[in-house]
Amino acid sequence: MVQEQFALEDNDFRKLSKLVMDTAGIVLSERKRAFIHGRLGRRLRALGLADFSQYCRLLETDDGDDELRNFINAVTTNHTSFFREAHHFDFLSRVIIPEFLSGNTTRLRIWSAGCSTGEEPYSIAMTLAAGPTALMERDIKILATDLDTNVIARGAEGAYELERAEGIPDAYRKRFTRLRDSKVVMNDELCRLITFVHLNLLGPWPMSGPFDIIFCRNVVIYFDKPTQRRLFDRYADLLRPDGWLIAGHSENLLGVCERFDLVGRTIYRRRR
Ligand SMILES: C[S@@+](CC[C@H](N)C(=O)[O-])C[C@H]1O[C@@H](n2cnc3c(N)ncnc32)[C@H](O)[C@@H]1O
Incomplete structure (x- = not known):
């Protein structure tokens, strides 16, 4: 022992x-x-x-x-899964995507901050790719970052054990993945959308934004309140007005950052 x-x-x-x-x-x-x-x-x-x-x-x-x-x-604690907290992906397809398509901008930027082994950004990518055809004709990019260099490498590889891929709905698994050496491999359509980068949320951020959506789920639970405060403030700076911030099931901005409105289950919107 x-x-x-x-x-x-x-x-x-x-x-x-x-x-x-x-x-x-x-x-x-x-x-x-x-x-x-x-x-x-x-x-x-x-x-x-x-x-x-x-x-x-x-x-x-x-x-x-x-x-x-x-x-x-x-x-680091890297626990994650495909379509974890499925209501967020449902909200993405039911509310965020239609609103984006009805607007006049063609650029959509999404950040999966603390993406672990990649299940979160691939779930986002599948939700987008399964959306209306007009959506994939737009300029869409997903940035996936994590502090842990091992998980970033695994995300970039995009190959998962069969049991891990069980959380992917059957229709998506058929459409967006293939089997290779007993692993479920993400297809090019998804991989083209995502860039995996090693990044410490406490350090400098090289990207200039603005982002439309930031997923930061089950990351700040490990941080103390002052660190959470600084982080959410930086997210607000980097999101466009009305941009979305998606938090994890036990995370809460109440008393931490007043620059967001709660609009759904752990779904926030940046105030104008
Ligand atoms: C529990 S996982 C959450 C994964 C995914 N967001 C989800 O909800 O399924 C938390 C991730 O946050 C990352 N993390 C922790 N501290 C970080 C930091 N300072 N900067 C960037 N990532 C960090 C960890 O490496 C880990 O992969």
Whole structure:
């Protein structure tokens, strides 16, 4: 057992928690101690280290930030699935797409922020590609970003185990995917719409926007309130007036940011 193999002293846990907070904004409470222990135990073994103190020293002296990247990849929670919180995709096709088509702009920009292994942006892409023909004649781009370099690489690959693809409605699976080496592979029509980029939400954002829709679901639950406040304020800056912000089921802007109106179940609209 990892727990027995490497002791994690309070002092080292505090150092690691601070590093995660400073780098990624993720709060590691005492309750996450066993989780950290398990995830990082694998790194210690891979590196041949004797204990967490050695690991902390390695991170402190890691000039190239190579281990910092592995460390951050190890502590992120990447749980996701196709068409997770399906009502958001229903809202996209029933409300957002018709409104966009009735307007006079041809450009649609969507950001999946904290996209994990890509199921979220591919679900968005399938919803769009299954929409009216006129929609796909427009200039549509989906930016998919995450802090974890491993999940971004998997998203860009666009190939999923059969069980993971079970959440894709049958009609979409037939139309937008094919089987290769027992994996469900996203087709070119979807891949053309999405660009996967490694990006820390706490750092600078190279894109200038404006975005029409930002999906940021099940990401800010790991952040403290001041970090959430700064992030939602930056989202409001980057969204067009009346742009949409889609949050996760347990996320709430109440008392965090007053630049949005709640218009649906965890669906917000930027005030003008
Ligand atoms: C639980 S997943 C949510 C995935 C997807 N949005 C969904 O709802 O299914 C949270 C993702 O946020 C990413 N994340 C956490 N902190 C981040 C940060 N500071 N910058 C960018 N992504 C971050 C994690 O790497 C993880 O992949």
